[in-house]
Amino acid sequence: MTPTRPDTKVADVDPHGQSDLDRVSEPEYAETEQPPAARARMTPKSPDTNTGAHTGLSVRLEQLRAFYGAAEQVKGIDLDFHANEVTAIIGPSGCGKSTMIRCINRMHEEIPGARAEGRVLLDDADLYGSSVDVVAVRRAIGMVFQKPNPFPTMSIFDNVAAGLRLSGRRGGDLHAKVETALRGASLWDEVSDRLDEPGAGLSGGQQQRLCIARSLAVEPEVILMDEPCSALDPVATLKIEELIAELKSTVTIVIVTHNMQQAARVADRTAFMLDGKLVEVGPTQEIFTKPDDPRTEEYVTGKFG
Amino acid sequence: MSTPTAADERLARFAVSPARRRKDAIARRTILGATIVALIPLVLIIYYLLSKGLGAWNANFFTTDPTGNTFFKNSSIGGIKSAILGTIEMVALASAIAVPIGVGVAVWLVEYGKTGWFAQAVRFFVDVLTGVPSIVFGLFIFIVLVVGTGSSFAGYKGSLALSLLMLPVVIRSAEVILLLVPAGLRESALALGAPRWKVIFSIVLPTALPGMVTGVLLAVARAAGETAPLLFTAASTKKTSFNLGGFMNSLPVQIYGDVTSPTTAVVNRAWGAALTLVTLILLLNLIARLISRRSRLA
Numbered sequence: 001m002t003p004t005r006p007d008t009k010v011a012d013v014d015p016h017g018q019s020d021l022d023r024v025s026e027p028e029y030a031e032t033e034q035p036p037a038a039r040a041r042m043t044p045k046s047p048d049t050n051t052g053a054h055t056g057l058s059v060r061l062e063q064l065r066a067f068y069g070a071a072e073q074v075k076g077i078d079l080d081f082h083a084n085e086v087t088a089i090i091g092p093s094g095c096g097k098s099t100m101i102r103c104i105n106r107m108h109e110e111i112p113g114a115r116a117e118g119r120v121l122l123d124d125a126d127l128y129g130s131s132v133d134v135v136a137v138r139r140a141i142g143m144v145f146q147k148p149n150p151f152p153t154m155s156i157f158d159n160v161a162a163g164l165r166l167s168g169r170r171g172g173d174l175h176a177k178v179e180t181a182l183r184g185a186s187l188w189d190e191v192s193d194r195l196d197e198p199g200a201g202l203s204g205g206q207q208q209r210l211c212i213a214r215s216l217a218v219e220p221e222v223i224l225m226d227e228p229c230s231a232l233d234p235v236a237t238l239k240i241e242e243l244i245a246e247l248k249s250t251v252t253i254v255i256v257t258h259n260m261q262q263a264a265r266v267a268d269r270t271a272f273m274l275d276g277k278l279v280e281v282g283p284t285q286e287i288f289t290k291p292d293d294p295r296t297e298e299y300v301t302g303k304f305g
Numbered sequence: 306m307s308t309p310t311a312a313d314e315r316l317a318r319f320a321v322s323p324a325r326r327r328k329d330a331i332a333r334r335t336i337l338g339a340t341i342v343a344l345i346p347l348v349l350i351i352y353y354l355l356s357k358g359l360g361a362w363n364a365n366f367f368t369t370d371p372t373g374n375t376f377f378k379n380s381s382i383g384g385i386k387s388a389i390l391g392t393i394e395m396v397a398l399a400s401a402i403a404v405p406i407g408v409g410v411a412v413w414l415v416e417y418g419k420t421g422w423f424a425q426a427v428r429f430f431v432d433v434l435t436g437v438p439s440i441v442f443g444l445f446i447f448i449v450l451v452v453g454t455g456s457s458f459a460g461y462k463g464s465l466a467l468s469l470l471m472l473p474v475v476i477r478s479a480e481v482i483l484l485l486v487p488a489g490l491r492e493s494a495l496a497l498g499a500p501r502w503k504v505i506f507s508i509v510l511p512t513a514l515p516g517m518v519t520g521v522l523l524a525v526a527r528a529a530g531e532t533a534p535l536l537f538t539a540a541s542t543k544k545t546s547f548n549l550g551g552f553m554n555s556l557p558v559q560i561y562g563d564v565t566s567p568t569t570a571v572v573n574r575a576w577g578a579a580l581t582l583v584t585l586i587l588l589l590n591l592i593a594r595l596i597s598r599r600s601r602l603a
Contacts, residue, residue, distance in 0.1 A: 143493070151493075153511040162497065162507070166498070168500075
């Protein structure tokens, strides 16, 4: 397939006209050298100042390639994640879904020998620009991992506060922020009377919601979820899915999942990946009912993968 | 006990054969025997330490310095106060040198050096250092700091020799423990937007603390029991000294001196000193474990 194909598709199905807006604003940055990189530092911080009106930001991938040593795992992806929407990434194991989303918050490069090429734009700011601080990128783009991994030495309270403390944002009422984050993750009612107990003592589903609360506490604009329910039972999974639906009013969510029903339940848009390439992206309903590509149809109907 | 039914026949294919039972019995007894053989010296050491060492312990044993009178009765040879304090002082200084440096090297190896050529070279030399006999460290300090500077023996020189001895043990054990900290913890902390140094101090080190305490204690125990590196670095003295710049007594050197004495009372003092050394390390173990458990919960 040609690399231009997903681009045109994106423009076609974009309900908000977001990408058109982006294109209009692009010439402004062409005039001055620095702004996109400089904004990457500024954007994560500006929404924090007005705590009430917190909202998600759009993310755009342009010809994103990711490598492990010489092996190319993500082979040139163009993809838009719309602000305050849930985008699901589906595809068979090893197709590069996780690698791709790890490039968005620059976690991919933490693996020895791994590197990424191309552009990742957070609300037009190139996160791979030369003056970008990766730490600032990760404050703006949170991540929830496959296995719930609360910090074992910390209490429930400290786990949620950890994000604020570790990223050097001690200001304000810590207790209020922790409560807000726990409420945001629908965990407050279950743990409010035992905030001092170790986070590792919770059930798997509660631990995963604790991890979501932990990433919510730093008020990111985007949350990446890498198969967040694969280690959880159906009841815990349902709670996380309900949570995702609530969260999208304040953040943009990208969720990698192997569970097609989950993608259908939670995602506004779904992207199908195969062998490191984007096959197709569109409104979830369309991807599951009348996909353009025969490979997508085969995958979502369970004929392979 | 009637004729075999159909159910019995179906069970027959799950039956354990006599040969299998015999082999199992032999294997079990062999490893049990090996365990017992290994326990014999351990039990004997504890038995002799207690039976001979406790006899030497009395009120004056811990509160008086050795007198040097070795041809008189038990009461006049003195205790081991200077040796106990000397060991505590020198090992404390050696730990203060070796533990921060060792943990620092381990953190660098695990978090930054990883599998790079320099990190691999460091690991190789640390392994070499682990295998160096303790007397060689003593000799090295003797050549460099005693002969080299033309000065005399001193407690701090003994500490330096001991810290060289501890360093590879601390590095290696801390590295192993740091590698056990799940990569997911580092990743989730980094993904929260934490700078790497904060991830190390707030997440990695606290998680690894209980394990690292064990490694550090191994190193401390090893250092506290060494005679060879102290013989010609700190030498020995009878007087209690709090001056690490001067001669300093230590338990191993005291034991070494005492066992070669022709006087029974002095040889018994060696047993008492040996029991004291073992008790000190046991106490240190207990205290460190209590501290690391408490800090883990906090």
